[in-house]
Amino acid sequence: MIQKKSYALPILMMILLFGMISFVTNLAAPMGVVVKSQFQASNFLGMLGNFANFLAYLFMGIPAGKLLEKIGYKKTALLGIVVGFVGVGVQFMSGIAESFLVYLLGAFIAGFSMCILNVVVNPMLNTLGGGGRKGNQLLQVGATFNSLMGTSVPLLVGMLVGVVTSNTSIKDVNPVMFTAMGIFAVAGIVLAFVNIPEPHLNTGEVVAEKSKHSAWSFRHFVLGAIGIGVYVGVEVGVPGTMFFFLADANAGGLDAATAGTVVATYWLMMLAGRFIGASIGGKVSSKTMLVAASGIGMILTLLAIVSPSTFAVSIPVFQSSATGLSFGLASVPVNAMFLVLVGLCTSVMWGGIFNLAVEGLGKFTASASGIFMTMVVGGGILPLVQNFVADNTGYLVSYWVPFIGLAYLFYYSLIGSKNVNTDIPVD
Template sequence: MQDSKQSYALPIFMMILLFGMISFVTNLAAPMGVVVKSQFQASNFLGMLGNFANFLAYLFMGIPAGKLLEKIGYKKTALIAILVGFVGVGVQYFSGVAESFLVYLLGAFIAGFSMCMLNVVVNPMLNTLGGGGKKGNQLIQIGATFNSLSGTLVPMLVGALVGEITKNTAIKDVNPVMFTAMGVFALVGLVLLFVNIPEPHIIKDKMKAIEKSMHSAWSFRHFILGAVGIFVYVGVEVGIPGTLNLFLADPMAGGLDATTAGFVAGTYWFLMLIGRFVGASIGGKVSSRSMLIIASAVGMGLVLLAIISSPATTVSIPVLQTTATGGISFRAANVPVNAMYLIFVGLCTSVMWGGIFNLAVEGLGKFTASASGIFMTMVVGGGILPLVQNGIADKLGYMVSYWVPFIGLAYLLYYSLIGSKNINKDIPVD
């Protein structure tokens, strides 16, 4: 048994790397909005189209990715996802060479297919490689932590590479980030190609009869409302720091250089990392419902404070920023107080996915697997709501646009209090 565990050490490490890459590539879209705004003189709405394209892919690939996992297993599905991710990031790189906004959007869309497939593969694969139980859950928590760390670093890396936003800032300025992502994909792909992976989810008997049921996951009210909750949650989680980055880097609004703006926005993801540590430590004592109620209510309060506060009021927070000689140092920076409130929302959003998922699938029994595929499709909210938010930002202002995540958090509070109750307990689920 010990030998078996040791033989899986390398693929486990690769899966943790891929867990990080999901966040790395996904969160690349928001800070890239600052770059494409500069290169193509785009609006905030257009700047977030890359993020929209990335998440739109989930709408098309969520359920098929689960079917693919059943037919060809972890290894082949992961290898296909890695290849698609390599191509997607590569197309984004070539968009800088071609100086084409449409090519950039195509690359973001292709990358989104990869991220969706990786999301379907990585969580159950880590659980399987760990042998299930506490060890499997521990590996997933380690992967989630690395995922948050990657999300923290991306806006910082992009901001550091771009530096002071000028009219000459272009996609080619962040090529090192693209090359890093492509390099990790290539490395993990080569390793997985030559290692053996257990495949418990392949359906080997293709003629196996599937019991017909007049019900489905959609028969449960609390699941339907939970699916909407996932749509809303991902939109809130992505929209808050994405729009914050654009706000801070706008000379007419936040007035910060891109490096400082990126590091401030990255602090949101860092606080999500902290929140996940706390959530994991108290998860055995506090119910999902209680955690979601508290997180939603506190998040609403923080967003409301950001909306009603004046951007002219500044606070000093410690961030990495550029020096006069072009280097980077860790020192205090004055930022609008709105930014401080918004980055603290990261502590709240950190625990929401698990809470919504647990509440929504409670009591679903045999319908849980199909429910998971539907959830992955609803991740498309991470592209749609930030797009709506930034359309409002263009017309009415950045802080006014934060009514979108405020309303989203209000819905999640409703779901945690009322909508999550299972009123369909008469439906057979065995």
């Protein structure tokens, strides 16, 4: 456990990396609107970039955990940064080549980077916080900056694209690609000079006896790993499908810029929720936070499904003008208002699930983080399923998919998160 010594700079770097993860990951969903227009694709195909991004987690999750044990936090993070720079670069090249397949390749490569960085950031912040409630509090702080970066992406894409037309293309969002590559470059340079503690680095010492147990031996971890996949699918699917819904002339009927501001407000709600989570994380247990968040999320999602989309409400959103950004009001279907508020609920789930799932794992924590990252592939699968449903039955009906996901998280928070394997040695 990390005690007494100050690790302010490593903590700051981990929080910055948390933001990078969100910036690149959240680029996939609004890009779906662009590729739908450019290549005349369905909602299902429009979400393939997001799927490619998360599919990388399936292949890299466990190897990334092994990398963490073998070369440590710092070198693993630097590798993730280099891979991320390449992935975003390939997506930029897809605009020049005007190739959907090249775009998917870039999203897939970027996904490897996001997986590697996630494997570093989460256990590092939890360790620096000493685990327990303080560890959860640091994770919530990191997640707050994660939301801030996530808020900026749909806003920037919407501003750059404006009204979606048949001439809209990947080239229109090149400034976002340049920004992402710039973030990677700067963070890589800074990280190279930062001293990062290595609590889980394998020093090469001979182990007398290999444990017959692993992270998979803990029921609460297995259920939590499933839960993290479900959670990421909900977090991505709710705003991603909402962007399609609002920008569809036959549904929401808003221009891409306005739709982008509404989706950005979802991420802003996550930012606000994470500020709250960070402030109370040291006093309120992860279980209590997850019970409340998943329960309220179910109610809001159900209201979005059953409410008439013909009823419009005004909600506060970012607005761009010649003088810069400001807050204003946008008229949207009432369903969108409920979905935006779901962001308050999903905001605190990641840290809560991770903290509950690794509690009591001891020496199995590093490998558990890699397994966790493998399950993040759910962030690609659930939105893809949701948009398949949207293509065939309608946007609002498709929200039964995240509703079922939230119901599972409610079960996990109440029952599945209990450690029933306390007899397994973890020292």
